[in-house]
Amino acid sequence: MKEHIVYLALGSNLGNRLANLKEAISALTPQMDVKAKSPVYETPPWGYEDQPKFLNQVIRGKTYLEPEPLLKHLKRLEIALGRKDSFPNGPRLIDIDILFFDELIFHSPALIIPHPRLHERAFVLLPLMDLDPELVHPANKKSVREMLASCSAEGIEKVA
Numbered sequence: 001m002k003e004h005i006v007y008l009a010l011g012s013n014l015g016n017r018l019a020n021l022k023e024a025i026s027a028l029t030p031q032m033d034v035k036a037k038s039p040v041y042e043t044p045p046w047g048y049e050d051q052p053k054f055l056n057q058v059i060r061g062k063t064y065l066e067p068e069p070l071l072k073h074l075k076r077l078e079i080a081l082g083r084k085d086s087f088p089n090g091p092r093l094i095d096i097d098i099l100f101f102d103e104l105i106f107h108s109p110a111l112i113i114p115h116p117r118l119h120e121r122a123f124v125l126l127p128l129m130d131l132d133p134e135l136v137h138p139a140n141k142k143s144v145r146e147m148l149a150s151c152s153a154e155g156i157e158k159v160a
Helices: 017-027 067-080 122-131 144-149
Strands: 004-012 032-037 041-043 054-063 095-101
Touching: 004 017, 004 122, 017 054, 017 067, 041 122, 054 122, 067 095, 095 122, 122 144
Parallel strands: none
Antiparallel strands: 004 054, 004 095, 032 054, 041 054
């Protein structure tokens, strides 16, 4: 059974945001073995701005799941942790997105890998920079460091 290297972005802006992130990370097992966690960042909302600030974190892990089964696992986990349906970029208890899956470029109706907007989101790139600044996006061929250099990180602060 092949193991895949996966980077996930986690975000929360409702309830006890830090506890939500920790609970989500511990719930990833046994399907995923978490190998590294970035620091947590507090970030202004993106897309829809009239909502509380987010806490964001990125993790690197190994999984035996293929992309779509991994997505199903993450969506089930979000619901189990209390996520309710909202609107795009709306407030949420927990959000887990697949950023990278090995060096895979993958498109299906349910899933796009690498995450289609990660290159423009400093709230994802900053924590990713802490884990792997030289990681290269398989489609645009830019490193995390290069992608972050063309984003505004205004209002984003590392949480102690």
